[in-house]
Amino acid sequence: xxxxxxxxxxxxxxxxxxxxxxxxxxxxxxxxxxxxxxxxxxxxxxxxxxxxxxxxxxxxxxxxxxxxxxxxxxxxxxxxxxxxxxxxxxxxxxxxxxxxxxxxxxxxxxxxxxxxxxxxxxxxxxxxxxxxxxxxxxxxxxxxxxxxxxxxxxxxxxxxxxxxxxxxxxxxxxxxxxxxxxxxxxxxxxxxxxxxxxxxxxxxxxxxxxxxxxxxxxxxxxxxxxxxxxxxxxxxxxxxxxxxxxxxxxxxxxxxxxxxxxxxxxxxxxxxxxxxxxxxxxxxxxxxxxxxxxxxxxxxxxxxxxxxxxxxxxxxxxxxxxxxxxxxxxxxxxxxxxxxxxxxxxxxxxxxxxxxxxxxxxxxxxxxxxxxxxxxxxxxxxxxxxxxxxxxxxxxxxxxxxxxxxxxxxxxxxxxxxxxxxxxxxxxxxxxxxxxxxxxxxxxxxxxxxxxxxxxxxxxxxxxxxxxxxxxxxxxxxxxxxxx
RNA sequence: GCCCCUGUCGUCUAGCCAGGUUAGGACAUCGCCCUUUCAAGGCGGCAGCACGGGUUCAAGUCCCGUCGGGGGCGCCA
Numbered sequence: 232x233x234x235x236x237x238x239x240x241x242x243x244x245x246x247x248x249x250x251x252x253x254x255x256x257x258x259x260x261x262x263x264x265x266x267x268x269x270x271x272x273x274x275x276x277x278x279x280x281x282x283x284x285x286x287x288x289x290x291x292x293x294x295x296x297x298x299x300x301x302x303x304x305x306x307x308x309x310x311x312x313x314x315x316x317x318x319x320x321x322x323x324x325x326x327x328x329x330x331x332x333x334x335x336x337x338x339x340x341x342x343x344x345x346x347x348x349x350x351x352x353x354x355x356x357x358x359x360x361x362x363x364x365x366x367x368x369x370x371x372x373x374x375x376x377x378x379x380x381x382x383x384x385x386x387x388x389x390x391x392x393x394x395x396x397x398x399x400x401x402x403x404x405x406x407x408x409x410x411x412x413x414x415x416x417x418x419x420x421x422x423x424x425x426x427x428x429x430x431x432x433x434x435x436x437x438x439x440x441x442x443x444x445x446x447x448x449x450x451x452x453x454x455x456x457x458x459x460x461x462x463x464x465x466x467x468x469x470x471x472x473x474x475x476x477x478x479x480x481x482x483x484x485x486x487x488x489x490x491x492x493x494x495x496x497x498x499x500x501x502x503x504x505x506x507x508x509x510x511x512x513x514x515x516x517x518x519x520x521x522x523x524x525x526x527x528x529x530x531x532x533x534x535x536x537x538x539x540x541x542x543x544x545x546x547x548x549x550x551x552x553x554x555x556x557x558x559x560x561x562x563x564x565x566x567x568x569x570x571x572x573x574x575x576x577x578x579x580x581x582x583x584x585x586x587x588x589x590x591x592x593x594x595x596x597x598x599x600x601x602x603x604x605x606x607x608x609x610x611x612x613x614x615x616x617x618x619x620x621x622x623x624x625x626x627x628x629x630x631x632x633x634x635x636x637x638x639x640x641x642x643x644x645x646x647x648x649x650x651x652x653x654x655x656x657x658x659x660x661x662x663x664x665x666x667x668x669x670x671x672x673x674x675x676x677x678x679x680x681x682x683x684x685x686x687x688x689x690x691x692x693x694x695x696x697x698x699x700x701x702x703x704x705x706x707x708x709x710x711x712x713x714x715x
Numbered sequence: 716g717c718c719c720c721u722g723u724c725g726u727c728u729a730g731c732c733a734g735g736u737u738a739g740g741a742c743a744u745c746g747c748c749c750u751u752u753c754a755a756g757g758c759g760g761c762a763g764c765a766c767g768g769g770u771u772c773a774a775g776u777c778c779c780g781u782c783g784g785g786g787g788c789g790c791c792a
Contacts, residue, residue: 242792274791278792349717392721393732405789408790419792438792501728503728505729528727535725538726538741662751665752676752676753
């Protein structure tokens with residue numbers, strides 16, 4: 232059975248890059264009917280935090296990336312790593328190094344003076360005699376355990392990059408166990424991946440250069456080497472590494488900003504992966520069915536929010552009002568909730584009416600409120616254009632028509648017929664009535680078809696809103712006159 | 716500095732492994748249609764093989780180099 236893992240370190244929140252790695256692992260596991268393990272790599276006890284771990288779990292749940300095993304915390308497994316480092320020590324595949332960081336830095340500088348540009352640890356402690364080691368240990372001199380990198384070269388077949396090879400002479404005798412007894416990343420990752428039965432390692436390209444070190448460790452332990460797949464790193468719009476100034480925040484921020492999890496998942500999936508068919512978005516089931524590492528591209532994609540907006544608008548249009556309602560309530564403030572939950576049936580109707588032209592849930596809430604509570608504001612430009620003497624006259628004229636339509640006949644076709652007749656009678660275009668009417672009803676210059684809007688409000692409320700607008704125009708005129 | 720990875724429209728990508736395409740699609744953008752506005756939808760436009768050699772009848776595709784971008788080289792992960 233295939234088994235993969237996502238192994239974030241809780242030194243920051245789950246951002247776009249991490250989420251993509253998690254997603255690809257998840258898709259791979261689901262596609263292969265395998266298992267997805269979550270492991271928190273918190274061995275850097277200074278920079279890691281409990282809060283960040285929680286945040287990462289929350290973000291993954293929001294995205295729908297549930298894990299089958301874990302979360303495991305490396306900080307709870309320190310003795311395991313230590314034992315494994317000591318095993319290599321006993322077998323002569325690793326050695327104690329008593330050099331302090333300062334001493335090493337000093338030697339590095341000396342080497343640079345002599346013109347050696349890429350200095351590696353000089354294996355000074357590899358040649359210590361038994362007696363010297365005994366003495367240092369007795370003195371309680373702190374030490375690290377270093378891996379003794381063997382000669383030769385290391386090759387592996389990456390699922391995405393194909394063949395990758397490195398000369399072992401390029402690799403330094405890296406540290407396995409720090410002097411405080413904590414493992415370094417290379418040790419803990421290899422030990423855990425083996426012990427947890429990970430068969431496929433899918434992670435970012437930033438780990439590609441370090442993979443040979445880990446392969447060397449697998450060999451030293453005599454373990455089966457898993458398959459590797461390194462995902463190209465996501466870049467910012469300036470083709471530079473993703474950073475805060477590119478809007479790289481927690482994925483939960485995207486939720487707050489009105490994006491749906493399915494939108495973000497599709498957006499991430501299509502960065503460096505080609506699903507084979509061109510559709511605005513796919514359901515999770517479709518993504519799982521289609522997923523394959525072979526279709527992951529090798530070059531780094533640029534993160535482009537416009538695409539996310541497009542996908543989000545398509546997902547929003549595709550959802551049922553009831554589903555959208557749930558999502559909207561989820562991100563609403565208490566104040567907004569009171570408006571949205573007051574008359575759920577009406578809210579659902581408004582959602583249905585508006586959803587095809589919404590890009591974003593946050594924006595949706597803002598628009599929705601104008602349909603569900605009293606109008607809080609009229610669009611400024613719209614006011615200047617349509618709330619004038621003529622606009623008022625047209626509103627009054629059409630208001631009379633509406634008042635004469637019975638409640639049972641309050642339908643799109645009749646409303647439209649009456650409006651067009653009225654316009655012709657006055658000698659104006661239908662639009663001259665429609666524009667002020669739209670502003671009066673919705674507070675906005677844009678809306679769904681005006682007759683759908685009328686029907687949505689119903690006769691009574693439509694009349695109230697139109698009257699209110701007329702009153703508003705009157706007051707505005709009075710204010711202007713008194714100023715003169 | 717050394718090592719590794721990587722270059723197709725503005726962006727995401729198909730095509731490359733098994734050389735012969737008017738280099739295809741999507742987003743964005745522009746125009747037109749529809750139309751009461753805005754979206755949506757339909758139709759169309761602009762726009763790309765980083766550069767230089769080589770192999771070949773033929774190179775986006777194979778080889779070499781240059782340049783660009785990214786990553787790694789920690790008692791960080």
